[in-house]
Amino acid sequence: MQNPIIAPSILSADFANLQRDVEMINSSKADWFHVDIMDGVFVPNISFGFPVIKAIKKHATKLLDVHLMIVQPERYIKEFKDAGADILSVHYEACTHLHRTIYAIKENGMKAGIAINPHTPVMLLKEVIKDIDLVCLMGVNPGYGGQKFIENTYSKCADLKNMILAQNSSCLIEVDGGVNEITAQKLLHSGADVLVAGNYVFSSKDPVSTIASLNNLSAHTVNA
Ligand code: DX5
Ligand code: ZN
Numbered sequence: 001m002q003n004p005i006i007a008p009s010i011l012s013a014d015f016a017n018l019q020r021d022v023e024m025i026n027s028s029k030a031d032w033f034h035v036d037i038m039d040g041v042f043v044p045n046i047s048f049g050f051p052v053i054k055a056i057k058k059h060a061t062k063l064l065d066v067h068l069m070i071v072q073p074e075r076y077i078k079e080f081k082d083a084g085a086d087i088l089s090v091h092y093e094a095c096t097h098l099h100r101t102i103y104a105i106k107e108n109g110m111k112a113g114i115a116i117n118p119h120t121p122v123m124l125l126k127e128v129i130k131d132i133d134l135v136c137l138m139g140v141n142p143g144y145g146g147q148k149f150i151e152n153t154y155s156k157c158a159d160l161k162n163m164i165l166a167q168n169s170s171c172l173i174e175v176d177g178g179v180n181e182i183t184a185q186k187l188l189h190s191g192a193d194v195l196v197a198g199n200y201v202f203s204s205k206d207p208v209s210t211i212a213s214l215n216n217l218s219a220h221t222v223n224a
Contacts, residue, residue: 003218004188006211007034007065007174009198010056011047012145018052021202022059028208029215032065032087034176034196039070042094043143050083057084065134065196067115067176069142070094074101081108089113089136089174092120102131115176117142118150122160129169134194135160139187140177146199149178154190161191185217 008030013021025033035053040046057064066085070076073090074097080088088110095101098114105112113134114125118141125135137156140147157173164171174194175187184195195214204210 003215004184004192005031005172005174005194006215007032007194007196008201008207008211009034009036009145009176009196011036012198012202014202015048015052018055019059022056024207025211026059026061028211030062030211032063032194033060034198035064035066035085037066037068037070038143042071042091043069045143050079053080053083053085060084063087065089065113065174065194067113067136067196068094069115074104077101077104077108077110081110085110087111087113087134089115089134091115091117091142092124093117099128099131102128113174115142118153122156122163125160126163126167129163129167129171132169132171134172134174136174136176136196137192138177139175139179139183142177146203147178149180149183153178154186157187157190157192164191179214181213181217184214188218 038045038047063086064084065087067089088105092114102112111133115136139149139153172193175192176196179195179197180200201207201210
């Protein structure tokens with residue numbers, strides 16, 4: 001089994017030193033940049049938009065994993081591609097025509113992901129699990145970094161893994177929110193492939209080694 005994919009969340013970066021933090025991630029063992037877009041409607045918070053994504057893209061040497069916490073995400077698919085998104089995730093709860101939106105993301109040359117809130121059962125993804133590249137399982141209610149992990153995410157992760165295996169899907173499981181070394185280890189046991197970490201990475205004394213220790217977890221867990 002491979003090491004987990006680590007995606008530090010830019011939401012917890014120092015925006016006055018964004019280039020420095022982007023270069024820190026470039027130099028680390030992180031695989032992706034996790035980029036959170038919040039509209040103040042789907043979630044109570046507002047983060048940032050296209051100019052900031054473009055600025056990150058200019059310096060990033062790794063994939064941009066863009067997580068849209070916005071209503072009507074289908075209105076902006078091409079704009080996110082043009083801004084630099086490589087993977088684009090929309091929320092299940094924000095899409096009426098989810099299947100159409102998934103294919104619009106793919107037609108625009110990006111990997112397609114679906115994010116689900118803590119209250120949304122994974123079973124609702126059954127009809128689209130073979131069409132998507134990623135499920136972003138929220139470990140917290142979306143809107144803010146640094147929140148406490150919701151424990152039933154472990155069983156959701158295991159249920160989702162079973163669904164993926166049963167349908168022979170190549171979809172990855174990403175967990176977003178409340179990830180630290182302890183929750184990460186249990187999530188890897190439950191079938192997670194991608195760990196998003198914001199507060200845990202950026203509030204640590206040495207973010208590069210914190211990223212490395214998350215990346216190294218599978219060697220002692222999944223391989224065990
Ligand atoms: C929450 C965001 C997360 C957030 C994770 O709404 O989608 O990506 O940055 O933050 P932590 O790791 O601090 O819980
Ligand atoms: Zn996110």
